[in-house]
Amino acid sequence: MNHHLSLISQKFVLAAALGGILTATAAHATLNVVATTPELAAIAQAIGGDRVAVTSLAKPTEDPHFVTPKPSFIVKLNHADALIEGGAELEVGWLPPLLDNARNPKLALGAPGRLQAATVVSMLEVPTTLDRSKGDIHAMGNPHFMTDPLNGRAVAQLIAERLGTLAPKEAEVFKANLAKFNERLDAKLIEWQKSLAPCASKRVVAYHNTWPYFAQRFALKVDLFLEPKPGIPPTPANLAAVMSRMKAERIRTVIVEPYQNRKTAERVAAETGAVVLDFCQFPGGVKGTEGGYIELLDYLVQSLAKALATEGKP
């Protein structure tokens, strides 16, 4: 397999440069790591450093529920030493058939090369009964858990452990990188909580139910959605209901992600005197978040704090 490796890695570097995906210098990479989504890739990169070559399948501007399969995905999965997925059914619509085609035993369920981030976080909104009529409900709970920095911390820990198992010689490097990552994250978390403290229990409208973990960590309320049910496009009646609550409660911020219909959010904002705030779960999805996981959260916290601080002022 190794003789394929350099050629494939070169291709990866090219693709990554074009797509703005994080990647390591392939020259001394020891592990090929594939992540389903860019924020997992970013953490893997921070932990693996130059000992790993990381690629993300989904682009930061793509809906993680629906990713268009391309031949390179199968190649990447075929050559991967490790696969990091969110799990919790986020990728259930597109990842399993790709894995079937890639036929890589290293990525089999239960193998050390298969990392499911959802296994190390405590899930919110786990439904007690399953009912399709409630929209796109995930049986294992809300899969957007990486928006809570402490969940990011737990996932970083899992990645460091597993990479260490897969490349024992590099385990110390991964441990050191993890310590650095945690130190930065912990310092930032204190800063973030300070920034958002004045906004505690303020309510924000979101397009999709992506933010319960973020809201819980920073004591915000993100419980009004433009979608009537998760995954179902906004209906006039639901928009009217949301707008009247926005006016009644003076809610002035609508957050929208790159792959959601910004026009709907703009319309709602225009009618209620609110502002549309570009949010994103993935580094690189919004300008200024390309740096990595911590930079992404930094952007989210600072832009929301700014928006909420000016709220209500003429």
Next chain:
Amino acid sequence: MMEALQIMKWPLLACLLLPGLLVYLGLHVVQREIIFVDLALAQVAALGSCVAVLLGHEANAWQTYAWSLSFTLVGAVIFTLTRTKDRRIPQEALIGIVYVVAAAAGILLLSHSAHGDEELRRTLVGEVLLVQPAEIGKIFGAFAVIAAIHYFFRRQFLALSYGPTLPAGAGWWDFLFYVLFGLVVTGFVHVGGVLLTFSYLIVPAVCAAFVADSLPVRLLVGWLIATLGSVAGLASSYRFDLPTGAAIVCALGVALLITGATAGLRGKPSARLKR
């Protein structure tokens, strides 16, 4: 190269085996000037699946197939009854109406199901890249049976499309034609999506009409174009990492351009097929 084959072998097999029958039916469809009947039937079948999903069946449960099959049968009845001699209402118009109404009804139905938009997009472009060997086998089996029926009754079916006189009981043969056609379209839409199905039906048939007059030659030319288009589309999909179905559709479009330009340069008018 080996890796390309490893990754693309099942899509390649699907795109070499399955379009054969589509190309043949395409010759009928182009001759009868009912070009969009496949889109309409595919959309009617998709509407059946939407109903099944709304009733709580899984997307690949047998009930879903039954629903989409019975909707296809209804579509076949509609098209059989509307093949009128009344020139004021061209059948193409009715086919178009069935298509848009079925599509709009699908949107209405799926507006209450999670991520319905994305499901609709998926029926459009399909997932030929991820086709499973078992799926190819099943559809190839069904196609072989349908091809055998078409071969056995070729006299009646050809008279139906090419004349000069209609066979006895033309209405029933028409109905059978649409039913078989609906089965083929529904089967292939499941693998390749609506766009790819349409392209395999129409593009090779039109290319063939540019260069040949007799049915067997047109069939051979059509198969050649379909094969070349598939291989070129799959190769560029792999090489440039493009969505596979869309790449094949565009490759077939390029094939039509080349054929048309060549035929134009040779100054050969595309004569209508005579029998």
